[in-house]
Amino acid sequence: MLTDVALPQSKGECWESKYQPPMVPTSALFLGVGDASSESLGNSACVLCKNDEPWLLIDCGHDTVSKYKRTFSNQLPSHVFITHLHYDHVGGLEQLFFKAALSGSQVRLYVPVLLVQQLCAMLRYTQLSEGKADIWNTFILHPVSESFWHQGVKLWTYPVRHHAPNSAYALHLPGVVFYSGDTRPIPELLTHMVTGAETIFHDCSVKGNPSHSGIDDLVREYPSCILEKVWVYHYHCKEEQSAFKRAGLKFVTPFSMMPLGERMR
Template sequence: MSAAPDVPGRWALRFLGVGNAGAAPALGSASALIERDGVPQLMIDCGEYALDAWLARHAGPPPALFVTHLHMDHVGGLERLFTLTWFGGDARPLLYVPAALLPHMQARVADYPGILAEGGVNFWEAFRLIPVSRGFWHGGLWYDVFPVRHHRPDTAFGLRLRGSVVWTGDTRPIPEMLAVQAEAGELIAHDCGLVGNPSHTGVDDLEREYPDTLRSRMVLYHYGSPEDAAAIAARGHRVARPGEIYPLGPPQPVETQG
């Protein structure tokens, strides 16, 4: 049966930041918001500079976040977000985290013996933590979660809102995955630098691994400098800039067993 409701409105992807770890001070930490009628529905990743970009537009913390992986340019803002939430008296943000990441996330951001000098609080008390595997429901819509190719297996994940957007997160090319996860006409936000490496896609990789039909729907982020962005764009690719907004198709219902 059709499990997701028909959600009206104008949907968009707003890039909070587009840079890799070295370029984040200038280009922002790679992160985005999925919005409906200008209202944030879900924030993707929370690097230090991503939280700055969020707070430049909003007074309180984001209502919901999805974490793709645990490099600090993607989760470095979480401790600050803990402080903002705990002392701000705001509702606890929903935090969707792939279950495979939880042991590493606990060790990396939550296991310090005493998150506050005064004690009496655990890191996760500031959030509503929801472990996810193949996907999750949020706002009445189903979001698919899928593994990508970034360092060790099962340490980085992409996100899909069917019919609207696919966010690859940091990854090498994943044509076999996008053949399934981007088959409904979605905008594809894809990791791409000027030169690839064993953990990230380069523009040569992108052109070699993907057909024109997929590349035509891509917008590229996680590059190293404005000059790199210009060089990638000069090869005919669409490149995201900080603060840019891309319109999305309306989310499509998913079929579930029930």
Template sequence: MSWALRFLGVGNAAAAPRLGSASAVIERDGRPLLMIDCGQEALDAYRRQYDALPDAVYITHVHMDHVGGLERLFFGTWFDPQRRGRVRLYVPAKVVPHLQARIADYPGVLAEGGANWWDAFQLIPVSRGFWHEGQWFGVFPVRHHLPDSAWGLRLRGSMVWTGDTRPIPEMLAEHAGAGEIVAHDCGLQGNPSHSGIEELEREYPPGLMARCVLYHYGSEGEAAALRQRGHRVAEPGELLVLAEPQPGEPAP
């Protein structure tokens, strides 16, 4: 069985029109298994790559460059009787109210009426993690704006996706301690919501930095500067081969 991570987009919100909104797809045996986040540009990239709409999406948080494609996914799902109510949205339980307020609560989701936004989807709130097609995916909170408003994703022994975050050494010590590749938010300069490269170099040991693949940067120039510092930087469309995840749900 083969596993891979495909970056659909690698840019921050300002760079999304050029670099794509930060998103990826976990592939198993060459098939898309799980989309991570669904910004507007990411949904376009998904359709170009797979000639289809996603059947399962994990949402890290509800900034629009990460969920702006969900409205189009609603329409593409609701009007297809074979998909309606079957597209899985895995959402951290503490993020569900934010998603409800930002997207799902608009009155009259269809001009003709008769539908709720959630009718198109199968909502699965998650806390420690979730099962999807026989595989356990762990989740954990990261540092992005308010506490518990953004969450990362882990395939034990295979990969970690931090989502948008400040440095999280304590979380990665627990959730990236089995040799995982770590797809990490990083630009040249940090801010109260995102990591800068000097912060990661200061906070993370060299062995962890060597496993990081950086995304969510601001330009091609930033990417070049990050590479000049000796770091691996993701590109739109790049496919990373992953180790096979360790099986089973970890003990609480």
């Protein structure tokens, strides 16, 4: 009598059945959307979230840590990517160090490699008087060249147009999100690097300047297929939102949870 015989799985089939691809962030929450002189919108900082839980903080301005704690049940950021070294984007790192060190926590800092020396100089006197430990006992420095892995997910960084060459960087998770950081328009990146599925967060105020984008700059430099994916941030005040509306640009507001990539559709 013939019986069914189950053939053993090959090693490849066993691997495929057990392998679960890492989950990517599904939403973003901006703790602040303002420029350096904004008094009402807060320092621009964004939390990429997975299932509404914090996954990666982008930048850490003066008010970022307190807002992060209020938003995420008194948690401290555990992973931070730094786009550039202006104080409205890194001014909260000292506060984060003290709170993390006193609570016995560690924080991984992803920093573009060309910014590492200057960041170390900026933080060289930051330490606890209570213990024989400096800031690098609490911060785990992870220098980033072109890309890095975070919780099994590969992200890419690109230099953008802000002040000096190689002084500011965008963050890109293909198919999910592109975060410009402070920059002038970067059509060479958004045309060649994005897949078309990403949600794009882009620096923009009403009027541009040599270091930041304005409405006219975005409309001039980007085709409609890119502009329809763009959400602007890093603007000066709430009153500028009406100008964005007239230009057909979407804008980010503080503390709104925004779906990413295909979920945005």
